[in-house]
Amino acid sequence: MTISRRVFVKSGGLALVSLGLDPLFVNRAAYALRSSTQSPAVLVCLFQRGAVDGLNMIVPHGDPLYYQERPRIAIPAKDLIDLDGHFGLHPSLAPLKSLWDNKSLAAIHAVGSPDSTRSHFDAQDYMESGTPGMKSTSDGWLNRYCRHDQEHADTAFRAVAFGPQLPRILAGTSPALAIDDLQAFGLRVPQEGARDKLTRAFEELYDGAATGLLASSSQEGFAAIQILKRVDPAQYQPANGAAYPPGRFGRSMLQIAQLIKAGVGLEIAFADLGGWDTHVNQGSSEGQLAVRLRELGLGLAAFAQDLGEGMRNVVVLTMSEFGRTIAENGNSGTDHGHATAMLALGGAVNGGKVLGRWPGLDPASRFEGRDVAVTTDFRDLFGEILARHLGAADLAPVFPGFSPSPQRFPGAIRT
Amino acid sequence: MRSRLLTVWLVLAVPAALGAQGLTPRDSALHALNRLAYGPRPGEVDSVARVGVMRWIEQQLAFERVPDVRLAQRERDFKLLDLGREELAQRYGDALRQRREMQREMAQSGDTTRPRGAGPMREFRELGGELQQLAVVRAALSERQLREVMVDFWANHFNVFVGKGADRFLTPSYIEETIRPNALGRFEELLSATAKSPAMLFYLDNAQSVAPGASPPRRQPRAPRGLNENYARELLELHTLGVDGGYTQQDVIAVARIFTGWSIDRPQRGAGFAFHEWAHDHGEKQVLGVSIREGGMDEGIRLLKLLANEHATMHHVSRKLCARFVSDDPPDGCVDAAVDAWHRTNGDIRAVLRAIFTSPDFWAPQALRAKVKTPLEFVVSAVRAAGAEPDSTLRLAQVVARLGQPLYLQPAPTGSPETQAQWVNSGALLGRMNAAVALAAGRLPGASVDLDEVVPATENYEALVDAVNARILAGTMSPHTRSVILEQLADVKDPMQARMLAIGLALGGPEFQRQ
Numbered sequence: 001m002t003i004s005r006r007v008f009v010k011s012g013g014l015a016l017v018s019l020g021l022d023p024l025f026v027n028r029a030a031y032a033l034r035s036s037t038q039s040p041a042v043l044v045c046l047f048q049r050g051a052v053d054g055l056n057m058i059v060p061h062g063d064p065l066y067y068q069e070r071p072r073i074a075i076p077a078k079d080l081i082d083l084d085g086h087f088g089l090h091p092s093l094a095p096l097k098s099l100w101d102n103k104s105l106a107a108i109h110a111v112g113s114p115d116s117t118r119s120h121f122d123a124q125d126y127m128e129s130g131t132p133g134m135k136s137t138s139d140g141w142l143n144r145y146c147r148h149d150q151e152h153a154d155t156a157f158r159a160v161a162f163g164p165q166l167p168r169i170l171a172g173t174s175p176a177l178a179i180d181d182l183q184a185f186g187l188r189v190p191q192e193g194a195r196d197k198l199t200r201a202f203e204e205l206y207d208g209a210a211t212g213l214l215a216s217s218s219q220e221g222f223a224a225i226q227i228l229k230r231v232d233p234a235q236y237q238p239a240n241g242a243a244y245p246p247g248r249f250g251r252s253m254l255q256i257a258q259l260i261k262a263g264v265g266l267e268i269a270f271a272d273l274g275g276w277d278t279h280v281n282q283g284s285s286e287g288q289l290a291v292r293l294r295e296l297g298l299g300l301a302a303f304a305q306d307l308g309e310g311m312r313n314v315v316v317l318t319m320s321e322f323g324r325t326i327a328e329n330g331n332s333g334t335d336h337g338h339a340t341a342m343l344a345l346g347g348a349v350n351g352g353k354v355l356g357r358w359p360g361l362d363p364a365s366r367f368e369g370r371d372v373a374v375t376t377d378f379r380d381l382f383g384e385i386l387a388r389h390l391g392a393a394d395l396a397p398v399f400p401g402f403s404p405s406p407q408r409f410p411g412a413i414r415t
Numbered sequence: 416m417r418s419r420l421l422t423v424w425l426v427l428a429v430p431a432a433l434g435a436q437g438l439t440p441r442d443s444a445l446h447a448l449n450r451l452a453y454g455p456r457p458g459e460v461d462s463v464a465r466v467g468v469m470r471w472i473e474q475q476l477a478f479e480r481v482p483d484v485r486l487a488q489r490e491r492d493f494k495l496l497d498l499g500r501e502e503l504a505q506r507y508g509d510a511l512r513q514r515r516e517m518q519r520e521m522a523q524s525g526d527t528t529r530p531r532g533a534g535p536m537r538e539f540r541e542l543g544g545e546l547q548q549l550a551v552v553r554a555a556l557s558e559r560q561l562r563e564v565m566v567d568f569w570a571n572h573f574n575v576f577v578g579k580g581a582d583r584f585l586t587p588s589y590i591e592e593t594i595r596p597n598a599l600g601r602f603e604e605l606l607s608a609t610a611k612s613p614a615m616l617f618y619l620d621n622a623q624s625v626a627p628g629a630s631p632p633r634r635q636p637r638a639p640r641g642l643n644e645n646y647a648r649e650l651l652e653l654h655t656l657g658v659d660g661g662y663t664q665q666d667v668i669a670v671a672r673i674f675t676g677w678s679i680d681r682p683q684r685g686a687g688f689a690f691h692e693w694a695h696d697h698g699e700k701q702v703l704g705v706s707i708r709e710g711g712m713d714e715g716i717r718l719l720k721l722l723a724n725e726h727a728t729m730h731h732v733s734r735k736l737c738a739r740f741v742s743d744d745p746p747d748g749c750v751d752a753a754v755d756a757w758h759r760t761n762g763d764i765r766a767v768l769r770a771i772f773t774s775p776d777f778w779a780p781q782a783l784r785a786k787v788k789t790p791l792e793f794v795v796s797a798v799r800a801a802g803a804e805p806d807s808t809l810r811l812a813q814v815v816a817r818l819g820q821p822l823y824l825q826p827a828p829t830g831s832p833e834t835q836a837q838w839v840n841s842g843a844l845l846g847r848m849n850a851a852v853a854l855a856a857g858r859l860p861g862a863s864v865d866l867d868e869v870v871p872a873t874e875n876y877e878a879l880v881d882a883v884n885a886r887i888l889a890g891t892m893s894p895h896t897r898s899v900i901l902e903q904l905a906d907v908k909d910p911m912q913a914r915m916l917a918i919g920l921a922l923g924g925p926e927f928q929r930q
Contacts, residue, residue: 119620121576135648135829138827156841164816165819165821166819166842168826175841177840178819186845187845188849188853197903198916198919201903202848202920202923202924204899205895205899205920205924205925206924206925208896209895209925210925213787213835213839217840217843217844218841218844218925225845280515280518281518281519281523288518331519
C-alpha cells in the first residue's frame with residue numbers, strides 16, 4: 001500500500017505529501033477537496049452522563065448565595081475566568097476562553113427537563129427519547145429527525161455514534177452507525193490484502209442472497225468500509241497543531257473531525273463522556289470535577305482548532321440529564337438536582353453570551369426549594385438547533401406531544 | 416386421558432399437515448430447532464427428524480422430564496447461584512463504601528488519576544457479569560432449549576434494567592426465582608411473581624409509591640411522598656393489556672393507588688417484598704369499569720387476576736409470542752389459536768405455546784427462515800452449529816453485547832421488540848461477520864472449538880463446502896453462497912485455511928442470520 005499523508009495548511013487549501021503517488025490517491029485527494037467546499041451543516045452532540053454540576057461549570061459568581069451555599073466547593077473568584085461580570089468559566093475550561101471571545105461559544109443556563117425525576121436512568125432516557133415523562137417511546141429524537149428530514153441523503157455516515165452500541169438518542173428506524181473506533185470498523189483481518197479479499201467475498205454473499213433489511217444494512221456497511229478506506233483513519237493528522245487530550249473522548253472528537261473533513265456526508269455525530277456524578281469530594285478549582293472539565297475543554301478546543309474554518313458549519317452541543325443541588329452536601333459533593341448548563345460551540349452559534357433566563361439562586365425561586373429551576377425546556381434548545389442550524393422543516397414529529405416555539409428558543413443559533 | 420389423546424393426535428395428525436405444506440421431516444425438524452431452540456448442533460436435525468418433530472416438541476414442553484446433566488455440572492462454575500439476594504446486596508454495599516473511601520482518599524491526597532478497571536467495584540462487577548454469561552451458557556448447553564427460549568422471552572417481556580441502583584443485586588434472584596420457575600407455568604402466576612419481585616418494584620418505582628399525604632409511622636429522612644404511576648402504566652401498557660388495550664389515564668391512576676404499599680423491606684439489605692399498610696391508599700377504586708373494594712394488599716392480587724384474564728391481555732401477549740415464534744408480523748390465525756388455548760386453559764403457557772406450534776401458520780412456507788436472529792440467537796446458534804463449548808468467563812456475553820444486545824441492560828421498560836429492525840444495522844452485521852470468522856479460526860473469545868469433530872479438513876474443496884453445508888448450515892446453503900465460497904477457496908493452498916474460510920463465510924453469510 002502506498003504511504004500517503006494529507007496536510008491541511010492554514011490557507012484552507014490542500015497540500016499533499018505522498019510517497020508513490022498513484023492515480024487512485026489523486027482521485028481521493030480531489031474528492032476531499034471538492035467536498036470541503038460544499039460542506040453541509042453538522043451537529044455534534046456530547047452527553048455528559050451522570051449529571052454535570054452546571055453551577056461549577058458556568059459559575060454564577062455574581063450571586064453571593066453561590067458562595068454561601070458552597071463553602072468548600074465553590075470556585076474562588078480569583079480562579080474564575082469571568083465571562084460577563086455575573087457568570088464565569090471553571091478554570092479547567094480556560095482552553096475555551098478564546099472561543100468565547102470570538103463569539104463561537106455560548107452557554108445556556110437553567111436548561112433541563114419538565115419532568116421532576118432525579119433518577120439518572122429516567123432522566124437520561126427522557127433526554128434521549130425527547131419525550132420527558134413518557135417511558136414507552138422506543139426511538140430517540142435524533143433518529144426521528146433523520147427519519148423525517150429527507151432533504152439530507154441517507155449516506156452510510158449520516159448519523160454516527162462513537163461507542164460500542166447505538167445510544168438511545170439515535171435508536172430507531174433511520175440508519176445510524178455505531179462505531180467504536182473508525183480504525184477498527186470493518187473486517188478484522190490484520191493483513192490488508194486478505195482483508196480486502198474477505199470483504200469482497202462477504203459483499204458478494206450478501207449481494208446475491210440477502211433480502212430486506214439484511215441486504216440494505218450490508219450494503220451500507222460495505223459502502224462505509226469503502227469510504228473509510230479512502231479516508232484512511234490510521235493516517236490522520238490533526239490540522240493547525242491541534243492536540244486532542246488522551247483517552248476515549250479525545251479520540252472520538254478527533255475521529256468526528258476526521259469524518260467531517262472527509263466529506264462523507266456526516267450530519268449527526270454523538271459521543272458521551274462519563275464521570276460527572278460528583279456526590280463525594282467533587283473539588284473546587286482542582287479535584288474530580290476539574291479533571292473531567294479539563295478533558296472536555298481540551299477536547300472541544302482541539303476540535304475547533306483542528307477544523308479551523310470548517311467550524312463554520314458545525315455546532316457542538318453538550319447535554320446532561322440534570323444539574324446538581326445548589327448547596328453542597330456533607331461529603332463536599334453535590335446531589336442530584338434539576339436544571340443544568342449546556343454549551344454550544346460553532347460558527348453558527350450566537351456566542352459570547354450566557355443564554356436562557358437565569359432564575360437566580362434565591363430559595364423562593366428554586367425548584368422544590370433546593371435546585372436551580374428549569375427556565376428552558378431542553379426541547380426548545382434542541383429544537384432551535386435542529387430548525388435553525390440543520391434546517392429541520394417540521395419539529396412536530398421529532399418531539400411528539402410538544403411544540404418547540406421560536407418564541408421560547410433560547411437564541412443559541414445566530415439568525 | 417384427554418391430554419394423552421391430544422398428544423397422539425399431534426404426533427399422528429400434524430406430520431400429515433406438514434407433508435401437505437411440502438415440508439420434509441428434516442425441514443420441519445430444522446424449523447423447530449431454529450425457533451424452539453437456539454439452532455441445531457451438528458447432526459441434531461437428523462436426530463429430531465428421527466424422533467419425529469411433534470414428539471420432540473412435546474418433550475420440550477414437558478421439559479422437567481428432559482435430563483440436563485451437563486448443564487447442571489457447568490452451573491457449578493457460577494458463584495452467583497450460591498449467593499442469595501441478601502449476600503449480593505451486602506457485597507454491593509461493601510464495594511460502594513470502599514469505592515467512596517478510595518475516592519475520598521484520592522481527593523484529599525490530590526491524586527486525580529483514576530485507576531481504570533481496578534478497585535473494589537471490580538469484584539462485584541465480575542460477579543454481576545456472571546448473570547449474563549450464565550444466560551449464554553444455558554442457552555448454548557441446555558437440553559431444555561424451549562425453556563431457555565421462554566426465559567429469554569419473559570425476561571424481555573417483564574424487563575428490568577440491571578444497571579439501575581438496587582437492581583444490580585436484585586436482578587439475579589429475579590431471573591432465578593421469579594422468571595425461571597414460571598416460564599412455562601400459568602401466566603397469572605408469572606405476572607403476580609413479577610409484581611411482587613423486589614427487582615420490578617425497584618425498577619418501576621412502585622416501592623416509592625405512597626398514598627398522597629401518607630407518611631411512615633417512624634420518621635424517615637428520605638421518605639417517599641405521593642403516588643408514582645410508573646409501574647401502573649407499564650403493567651397495563653406492556654405487561655398485560657397492551658398500548659391499545661382500552662384503558663385510560665384514570666385507570667392508570669387507580670391502578671397506582673391499588674398498588675400503593677407494595678414495596679421492599681430495606682432494599683439495601685436485599686430484603687424481599689413488603690406490604691406497607693401506612694402507604695396504602697384506602698379509598699374506593701374503579702379499574703376498567705370494575706369496582707375494587709377496599710382490601711389492603713388483596714386489592715392488588717385481585718387486580719392482577721382480573722388483568723391476567725382480560726381478553727386484551729391474552730391477545731397482546733399471544734401476539735407477542737407469535738412474533739417471537741412465527742414471524743415479525745404474525746398472521747391472525749396463529750394469534751387466534753393461542754388466544755383460544757389461553758381461554759380454554761386459564762392461561763396455561765404450555766397450552767398456548769402448543770397451540771402456536773400446531774397452527775398451520777407456524778409451518779407455513781413463508782414462516783420458514785422469516786426471522787432474523789437476535790445477537791444472542793446468532794452467537795449461541797453459531798457456537799452450537801460449530802460444536803463449540805462456551806467457557807464460564809464473561810467474554811462470550813461481551814460478544815453478544817458488542818453485537819447490540821447487552822443482556823439485562825435494556826434501560827427502557829419496553830425491553831427489545833420482537834422484530835428485526837432492532838438488531839440489523841451495518842455495524843452490527845459486520846460485527847457478526849467478524850465473530851463468525853473468529854469462531855471458525857478458533858479465536859472467538861469465550862468459546863473453544865474443535866472443528867475436526869464437525870468438518871474434517873480435506874483438499875477436496877467441493878466436498879468441504881458440501882460438508883459445511885450439511886453439518887453447519889443444516890443444508891440451507893444457497894447455490895450462490897456455495898459458488899462464492901468455492902471461488903474464494905480457489906487460490907487457497909492450505910486445507911486448514913480453506914476450512915476456516917468456508918466455515919467463517921458460511922456462519923457470517925446471509926443464510927445463517929435467519930432462522
